[in-house]
């Protein structure tokens with residue numbers, strides 16, 4: 001009875017379940033940085049959906065993104081663990097690798113109680129972390145916002161107009177620091193994962 005049911009099932013279905021599982025396993029091996037399961041399973045508070053996401057290899061961070069090739073823009077949601085104190089940041093380095101030369105979005109809780117999030121220029125190893133004026137930006141960033149979830153995770157949202165002529169693959173950096181002094185993010189640790197949190201992201205994947 002069971003065997004007959006199974007046979008009729010496989011006869012009627014040109015693509016078998018083992019084939020689907022094998023295909024999905026292949027995809028996971030092809031794109032090791034892309035964790036389709038957590039993309040699909042993470043629910044943002046206002047039900048935003050992002051087409052892709054990557055579990056970043058350091059600091060427990062995740063980048064969710066929607067890339068639009070026609071307009072060369074990407075909408076991102078960067079998530080990183082954070083208790084009440086401290087800050088998180090994510091940035092692109094269009095002309096090099098690592099921190100210096102990156103343009104980032106940073107988020108933290110201001111002393112007045114509000115969450116603040118804005119673009120900033122990482123122009124040295126001791127950047128000001130001050131908000132960048134629009135005319136200072138190497139590429140426009142809009143819709144910057146932050147959300148602190150459950151007292152343990154910060155999410156930074158942004159829409160980035162990607163630098164032209166560079167395709168969809170970029171060097172990126174991300175960071176998390178444990179203190180904010182006078183409403184300015186203070187230096188992050190300069191060892192371990194905090195100096196290894198760099199990589200590449202291809203927004204078309």
Ligand SMILES: *[C@@H]1O[C@H](CO)[C@@H](O)[C@H](O)[C@H]1NC(C)=O
Nearest residue numbers: 048049050051065066075076
């Ligand atoms: C991402 O793209 C999908 C599909 O086009 C769309 O439904 C969704 O609203 C987009 N999300 C954001 C945050 O733009």
Ligand SMILES: *[C@@H]1O[C@H](CO)[C@@H](O)[C@H](O)[C@H]1NC(C)=O
Nearest residue numbers: 110111112113114115116183
């Ligand atoms: C807190 O300070 C930030 C940055 O100056 C400002 O944008 C925000 O409106 C302030 N929030 C409150 C509640 O005063």
Ligand SMILES: *[C@@H]1O[C@H](CO)[C@@H](O)[C@H](O)[C@H]1NC(C)=O
Nearest residue numbers: 094095101103137138139163
């Ligand atoms: C990257 O280099 C290009 C060409 O030299 C320059 O126009 C652009 O301003 C640089 N971008 C940033 C963000 O520094």
